[in-house]
Amino acid sequence: MKPFTRLVARAAPLPRANIDTDQILPKQFLKTVEREGLARGLFYDFRFDGQGRPRPDFVLNQPRYEEAGILIAGDNFGCGSSREHAPWALMDFGLRCVIAPGFAEIFYNNCFQNGLLPVVLPAGEVQALTREVLDSDRPMTVDLEAQTVTSPSGRVLRFDIDADRRQKMLEGLDAIDETLVLAAAIEAYERDHEPRPAGTP
Amino acid sequence: MPGRTLYDKIWDSHVVAPAGADGGGDEMLLYIDLHLIHEVTTPQAFAGLKAAGRRVRRPDRTLAVADHNVPTEGQALGLEAVADDEARLQLRTLYRNAGAAGIELFPMGDVRNGIVHVVGPEQGRSQPGMTIVCGDSHTSTHGAFGALALGIGTSEVEHVLATQTLRQKKSRTLRVSLEGTPAPGVGAKDLALAVIGEIGAAGGTGHVIEFSGSAVRALSMEGRMTLCNLAIEAGARAGLVAPDETTFAYLRGRPAAPAGAAWDAALARWSGFRSDPDAVFDREVVIDAAEIAPLVTWGLSPEDVIAVTGRVPDPAGFADPAKRASAERALEYMGLAPGQPIAGVGVDVVFIGSCTNSRIEDFRAAAAILEGRRVAPHVRALAVPGSGLVKAQAEAEGLDAIFRAAGFEWREPGCSMCIAMNPDQLKPAERCASTSNRNFEGRQGRGGRTHLMSPVMAAAAAVAGRIADVREFGR
Ligand code: SF4
Numbered sequence: 001m002k003p004f005t006r007l008v009a010r011a012a013p014l015p016r017a018n019i020d021t022d023q024i025l026p027k028q029f030l031k032t033v034e035r036e037g038l039a040r041g042l043f044y045d046f047r048f049d050g051q052g053r054p055r056p057d058f059v060l061n062q063p064r065y066e067e068a069g070i071l072i073a074g075d076n077f078g079c080g081s082s083r084e085h086a087p088w089a090l091m092d093f094g095l096r097c098v099i100a101p102g103f104a105e106i107f108y109n110n111c112f113q114n115g116l117l118p119v120v121l122p123a124g125e126v127q128a129l130t131r132e133v134l135d136s137d138r139p140m141t142v143d144l145e146a147q148t149v150t151s152p153s154g155r156v157l158r159f160d161i162d163a164d165r166r167q168k169m170l171e172g173l174d175a176i177d178e179t180l181v182l183a184a185a186i187e188a189y190e191r192d193h194e195p196r197p198a199g200t201p
Numbered sequence: 202m203p204g205r206t207l208y209d210k211i212w213d214s215h216v217v218a219p220a221g222a223d224g225g226g227d228e229m230l231l232y233i234d235l236h237l238i239h240e241v242t243t244p245q246a247f248a249g250l251k252a253a254g255r256r257v258r259r260p261d262r263t264l265a266v267a268d269h270n271v272p273t274e275g276q277a278l279g280l281e282a283v284a285d286d287e288a289r290l291q292l293r294t295l296y297r298n299a300g301a302a303g304i305e306l307f308p309m310g311d312v313r314n315g316i317v318h319v320v321g322p323e324q325g326r327s328q329p330g331m332t333i334v335c336g337d338s339h340t341s342t343h344g345a346f347g348a349l350a351l352g353i354g355t356s357e358v359e360h361v362l363a364t365q366t367l368r369q370k371k372s373r374t375l376r377v378s379l380e381g382t383p384a385p386g387v388g389a390k391d392l393a394l395a396v397i398g399e400i401g402a403a404g405g406t407g408h409v410i411e412f413s414g415s416a417v418r419a420l421s422m423e424g425r426m427t428l429c430n431l432a433i434e435a436g437a438r439a440g441l442v443a444p445d446e447t448t449f450a451y452l453r454g455r456p457a458a459p460a461g462a463a464w465d466a467a468l469a470r471w472s473g474f475r476s477d478p479d480a481v482f483d484r485e486v487v488i489d490a491a492e493i494a495p496l497v498t499w500g501l502s503p504e505d506v507i508a509v510t511g512r513v514p515d516p517a518g519f520a521d522p523a524k525r526a527s528a529e530r531a532l533e534y535m536g537l538a539p540g541q542p543i544a545g546v547g548v549d550v551v552f553i554g555s556c557t558n559s560r561i562e563d564f565r566a567a568a569a570i571l572e573g574r575r576v577a578p579h580v581r582a583l584a585v586p587g588s589g590l591v592k593a594q595a596e597a598e599g600l601d602a603i604f605r606a607a608g609f610e611w612r613e614p615g616c617s618m619c620i621a622m623n624p625d626q627l628k629p630a631e632r633c634a635s636t637s638n639r640n641f642e643g644r645q646g647r648g649g650r651t652h653l654m655s656p657v658m659a660a661a662a663a664v665a666g667r668i669a670d671v672r673e674f675g676r
Pocket residue numbers: 268269316317318337339555556557615616619620637638
């Protein structure tokens with residue numbers, strides 16, 4: 001996993017609630033057996049019309065957000081299907097951080113598996129940030145070490161994040177490697193709970 | 202010390218070790234009893250294992266099915282029936298990966314194959330007190346057995362394949378009590394939609410919901426599965442129903458259920474998986490089940506739900522500006538006007554299927570409405586059983602004949618138009634009465650308009666050619 005420490009980037013506003021993972025990456029892009037190359041499907045139906053032509057009014061199609069590294073979204077972002085293809089697509093597109101008033105749980109969890117930082121801020125703050133990035137061409141800073149977001153105008157907002165998750169993201173640790181350190185405990189659990197007839201808890 | 206909830210008990214019995222950084226924190230390593238896999242969310246996980254030189258730790262605790270991508274016609278041809286090259290490659294990749302790891306696989310066309318959340322219970326694999334995971338959000342379905350059933354992402358699929366454990370933090374608990382006797386025409390789907398309408402699509406975030414109350418105890422296992430299936434649409438991490446005689450009767454004699462002395466031992470163990478009377482939940486919600494009418498969604502989130510006798514809300518009435526904006530967008534997308542009665546809205550397609558409502562009782566209930574009636578001439582109607590075994594059972598009971606005579610297409614099992622990854626899709630602006638679980642924009646096909654409802658309501662809509670109150674179809 002890519003470590004995440006500090007990001008200075010332009011933020012793109014997408015102030016809609018309940019953006020589900022099928023809107024983030026529609027189902028026709030799920031047939032791949034690869035992780036890469038999903039950027040082409042990101043927000044496909046927002047970015048393109050029925051004929052596959054870009055919709056100029058969609059935020060990520062606007063030249064000023066071409067290099068955006070941060071997305072500012074509405075509440076319950078990432079609800080719906082558990083597809084990890086959604087965070088893969090966001091990252092493949094160049095986004096490394098999503099700021100929203102709330103995230104759906106499976107999506108939130110999937111972000112941490114991939115080095116995509118989900119930042120939860122109160123709804124009022126998210127609205128204020130949305131207004132600021134609409135009015136300003138200056139970048140924002142997201143500092144995971146300090147747990148702060150610095151708005152284009154320089155306001156510093158603190159965010160909460162679970163200490164374990166923060167640490168792993170800062171270091172880019174591989175969860176499986178870490179778990180395998182506990183292999184003896186897994187074996188002991190299996191010994192204590194088995195042999196049992198197949199299919200029983 | 203207060204008693205423990207059902208969730209606490211399952212949790213406590215599966216903790217392997219604290220798993221936080223330096224052994225601190227509250228992240229735990231949980232042992233996983235059953236891992237269900239399908240073609241869409243696993244190829245990258247197996248590729249990851251291979252790249253790291255790791256093996257599947259417990260193929261015997263893993264079961265593979267082919268469901269999301271499969272066509273619902275011609276399955277006897279095997280992969281040849283899959284016209285889409287990418288879908289075929291994805292299915293073939295699953296077959297190869299399962300074969301190489303020694304994981305049991307029900308391939309397409311096998312009578313035991315079907316939607317992963319229909320197959321697990323049907324085979325008796327999903328049992329009380331277990332931890333069950335699958336790379337699919339509706340894994341919550343298996344909570345109907347009093348199992349902690351969690352939807353996970355592909356990285357976690359890889360983690361479970363490699364270690365048979367999952368890193369988890371404990372959720373908060375929410376008890377939703379549904380009390381009273383639902384009115385005729387009101388079923389598990391309506392109870393579930395009522396819960397989502399009450400607490401909201403994000404209302405269960407951070408929580409595991411335990412469903413209780415007399416209306417839940419009165420539900421069959423299939424009804425409980427419908428209820429727990431939709432827990433995820435309320436934002437919950439999982440849904441649970443405490444196991445009881447209904448659960449045990451359902452499991453008895455299933456292929457993977459214990460038998461003989463092992464059955465008695467299992468019963469004794471399973472009976473302990475219930476919340477203690479003095480257990481304390483972080484939150485409680487009580488809903489009067491007798492007050493619930495047959496429900497229909499009008500918008501783009503399952504929380505956008507109204508009684509079939511109700512009217513489409515006016516966005517101007519929403520105080521929260523974000524809610525108002527999304528309601529406006531939803532009405533535009535759905536082609537509905539504020540204040541319009543929902544009954545009478547014409548439908549083009551009817552879909553009875555998905556892991557929410559594709560079990561035998563769903564088809565029995567819908568057939569009771571359809572018998573001796575015809576689908577409206579302009580309506581395309583699809584019935585897609587949840588598994589080959591459901592299909593066979595329905596055919597043994599003559600239900601397929603009722604569906605066919607009414608004008609339904611009687612299909613082979615799979616996710617089908619629930620997710621529209623196979624050829625079963627809505628066209629832009631087509632309106633569908635659907636028994637599935639998500640009315641999200643484009644879910645059933647780009648531009649398609651979905652109204653979620655119960656199987657009997659979908660059957661009534663098929664006959665009327667419009668959204669209709671099933672209570673007017675009584676016999
Ligand atoms: S039927 Fe629909 S919700 Fe259920 S597993 Fe298949 S795609 Fe997912």
